[in-house]
Amino acid sequence: xxxxxxxxxxxxxxxxxxxxVLFLYPKLLAVSVSLTILMLIPVYITYGxxxxxxxxxxxxxxxxxxxxxxxxxxxxYFRRRHFFKMxxxxxxxxxxxxxxxxxxxxxxxxxxxxxxxxxxxxxGDKYARHIWKSFINSDFFPNTEEPVILSPxxxxxxxxxxxxxxxREMQYEPYFVxxxxxxxxxxxxxxxxxxxxxxxxxxxxxxxxxxxxELGQPPFHKKPHVIWDLKGGLWYAAYNEDNPKREILNLLKxxxxxxxxxxxxxxxxxxxxxxxxxxxxxxxxxxxRLRDGYAEKSTLSKxxxxxxxxxxxxxxxxxxxxxxxxxxxxxxxxxxxxxxxxK
Numbered sequence: 304x305x306x307x308x309x310x311x312x313x314x315x316x317x318x319x320x321x322x323x324v325l326f327l328y329p330k331l332l333a334v335s336v337s338l339t340i341l342m343l344i345p346v347y348i349t350y351g352x353x354x355x356x357x358x359x360x361x362x363x364x365x366x367x368x369x370x371x372x373x374x375x376x377x378x379x380y381f382r383r384r385h386f387f388k389m390x391x392x393x394x395x396x397x398x399x400x401x402x403x404x405x406x407x408x409x410x411x412x413x414x415x416x417x418x419x420x421x422x423x424x425x426x427g428d429k430y431a432r433h434i435w436k437s438f439i440n441s442d443f444f445p446n447t448e449e450p451v452i453l454s455p456x457x458x459x460x461x462x463x464x465x466x467x468x469x470x471r472e473m474q475y476e477p478y479f480v481x482x483x484x485x486x487x488x489x490x491x492x493x494x495x496x497x498x499x500x501x502x503x504x505x506x507x508x509x510x511x512x513x514x515x516x517e518l519g520q521p522p523f524h525k526k527p528h529v530i531w532d533l534k535g536g537l538w539y540a541a542y543n544e545d546n547p548k549r550e551i552l553n554l555l556k557x558x559x560x561x562x563x564x565x566x567x568x569x570x571x572x573x574x575x576x577x578x579x580x581x582x583x584x585x586x587x588x589x590x591x592r593l594r595d596g597y598a599e600k601s602t603l604s605k606x607x608x609x610x611x612x613x614x615x616x617x618x619x620x621x622x623x624x625x626x627x628x629x630x631x632x633x634x635x636x637x638x639x640x641x642x643x644x645x646k
Contacts (some may be wrong), residue, residue: 310390321379326585335368437634445528460490474609541605572603
C-alpha cells in the first residue's frame with residue numbers, strides 16, 4: 304500500500320469513528336443519565352435527601368457525557384480533513400487520486416468493502432427487474448430490439464446480470480458491456496445468440512472507455528443506447544470535494560461522446576431524507592448491513608444538490624441543457640429513476 308492509500312485509509316478511519324460516536328451519542332447519553340439516577344435513588348431513600356456535592360458531581364458527569372462525544376466528533380472531522388489533504392498533496396494527478404480514493408473505499412480492508420453485498424441483500428433479487436420494467440414502459444427506452452448498454456461503474460455486475468436476464472425474458476437481445484476501476488469479484492460473461500454480456504477484464508476508468516470507443520474495436524464497436532450509471536461515476540463526481548460541478552460536467556461530456564444518437568443515461572432517483580441516510584450510514588459502519596434505507600443519497604439528489612443556488616433552487620437542468628434533457632421520473636420508491644436524454 305503506497306503512502307497516498309495509507310493516508311486515505313487513516314482519513315476514512317477517522318470519518319468512521321466520528322460517525323459511530325454520533326450514532327451512539329443518544330444511547331450513551333441515555334445510559335449516563337440512567338446510571339446517575341439509579342445511583343442517586345438509594346442515597347435519597349436512605350438519607351431523605353441528596354448532598355449538594357453529590358448533586359454537583361452528578362451534573363458534571365452528565366455534562367461531560369453530553370459534551371465529550373461532540374468534542375470527539377469535531378476532532379475526528381478535522382483529523383479526517385488533515386489526512387485527506389495530506390494524501391491529496393502526495394498525488395499530483397487528480398484523476399489518479401480519485402481512482403485511489405475509490406479503491407481505498409472498496410478494496411480489501413476498505414470501509415465500504417461490504418457495501419455491495421449489504422446493498423444487494425437490502426435490495427433483493429428483483430431490484431434490477433423493477434427498474435428496467437419501469438424503464439421499458441416509459442417513453443425513454445431506446446426504440447430497438449437489440450439495446451446496447453454500458454455500465455461503467457458495475458462493481459460486481461450483479462444488477463446488470465439481472466437486467467440482462469430480464470431483457471432476454473422480455474424478448475430483447477441485449478448487448479451489455481461492464482467495467483469498473485475495482486472489479487475483482489465479478490459476474491461471468493455470457494454470449495448466447497445475439498445477446499452479449501461482457502465484463503471488461505482490465506480495471507478501466509471513463510477516460511479509458513472513451514479511448515476504446517474512439518478506436519471502435521470489439522466489444523466497443525457498438526455505441527451504447529443506454530449508459531446505466533447506478534450510483535457510479537456521476538455519483539462520485541458529485542462527491543468530489545473540490546469542484547463537483549466541474550467534475551459532473553466533464554463526465555457528462557464524456558458520456559455524451561460515448562452514447563449513440565438519442566442515447567440516454569439511466570440514473571437512480573429515489574427520495575430519502577438526510578437524517579434517515581445518516582442513521583443508515585452509521586448503522587452500516589457498525590453492523591455491516593443496512594437498516595431500513597440506503598447509506599447514501601440517490602444520484603439525482605447528489606446532482607441536484609451540486610448545482611443548488613443560494614436561493615435553494617437547483618440549476619442542474621440549465622447547466623447540462625446543452626448536452627442532456629432530464630426526463631420525468633418513472634418507477635416507484637427505491638426503484639424510481641430518471642433518464643438523461645442526449646441532445
